[in-house]
Amino acid sequence: MVVQYDGTDFAGWQIQPGRPTIQGRLTEVLGRIDGGPVTIDGSGRTDAGVHALGQVASSHTDKPMALDELQRALNGHLPAAIRVMQLEEVEERFHARRNARLKHYRYQIFLGAVVSPFIHRYVWHSPRPLDLAGMNEGARLLTGEHDFASFACGAERAGSTIRRIESAHWSVEGELVSFTIAGDGFLRSMVRRLSSGLYALGRGKLELRDFADLLDRPRPNNLTPSLPARGLTLMKVDY
């Protein structure tokens, strides 16, 4: 299933007892339709407040049910802030996380003086001039395979911090500046920490060589700051 959500009022994707999460709501609703406990696997977690235009999740059911009927039933019981946009039958061994090939994220910064009520949930507001060209010089350094330990939140006690980035780019449309990045996977809060580092470049608070150094000589405990969750959206996942 392809899932969209406005993450503002949720404690993130991952199921947590007693807290509103996307995976929690989906599991509860699918379980009710299926008539028994179900497991839903997402392509990956998104943090509290992060949005999705194209999160992908997979599950297994033995219950024979037409796909459009199941989709209607799911959306009929889910809050309006979570929507199953597409539903497809896949082969038994498909797994939304393990088979994910490429994930696309977007981070939005609004530069204008006043944030419209119609976008304020989806942007971080920073009404200060930014050197986009400098930020794109930094973004270009990200492509290829790197150890992103400097941009991890420290939660990865074990496991590799090496990831492959396929593309990373800042663009501007009016007063809205967007960072789009695609890669085979991301460490927890990595996109927001990379955005933060590149934002520091754009504000002249960090030199390009120092940003490059964070990539070339990864420092796991050098906790880089992170930008707020509201600006981040998981755009799509390729398989």
Added chain:
Amino acid sequence: MVVQYDGTDFAGWQIQPGRPTIQGRLTEVLGRIDGGPVTIDGSGRTDAGVHALGQVASSHTDKPMALDELQRALNGHLPAAIRVMQLEEVEERFHARRNARLKHYRYQIFLGAVVSPFIHRYVWHSPRPLDLAGMNEGARLLTGEHDFASFACGAERAGSTIRRIESAHWSVEGELVSFTIAGDGFLRSMVRRLSSGLYALGRGKLELRDFADLLDRPRPNNLTPSLPARGLTLMKVDY
């Protein structure tokens, strides 16, 4: 001031004791800044749940204060769902309602199967085929001066129900159908009742000649139905 608001969580524009309204919040916040009771006049009321991209309001203050400072103070105290987008000094006799020349409204209907969480507050969902050409035939009948008593909600006990419509048109973009209408003024819920009548045309539930008849022979007590508030937005006001 030009004001934007997401009307979802408000009981409309007009101040009402004990209920969250746009005028109420603005009056409260401006009064706190001004240090005394203030009056805020809007270009017109919007109903509960109706949004605005360009509501205009005027007020008077004797307190000398830089406009950008005042705007920052207002936005600093208002909820994020209400924003003062522009602030201008006007001549003493200016009045947001009395001087309004033309108001522009938009009504949005979403035709797709599933409403994205990112637009669900701003559209009415009706996943049924619509005859847009037929709806535009009806819309064309609206321009010029007419007695819109058939499209009033019955609240106008006194006063004229004659209004002049400058333009009215349906357009489509993907699965989103929008009705834009501009006129010198609108009766309460008139745009939603006109949208409803034209929607009935588009669904083949009403004949063009019957729609025309509602305009030609106004029937004040012939309460036409109204479409839900969520799809309606006050786009701008011309002076």
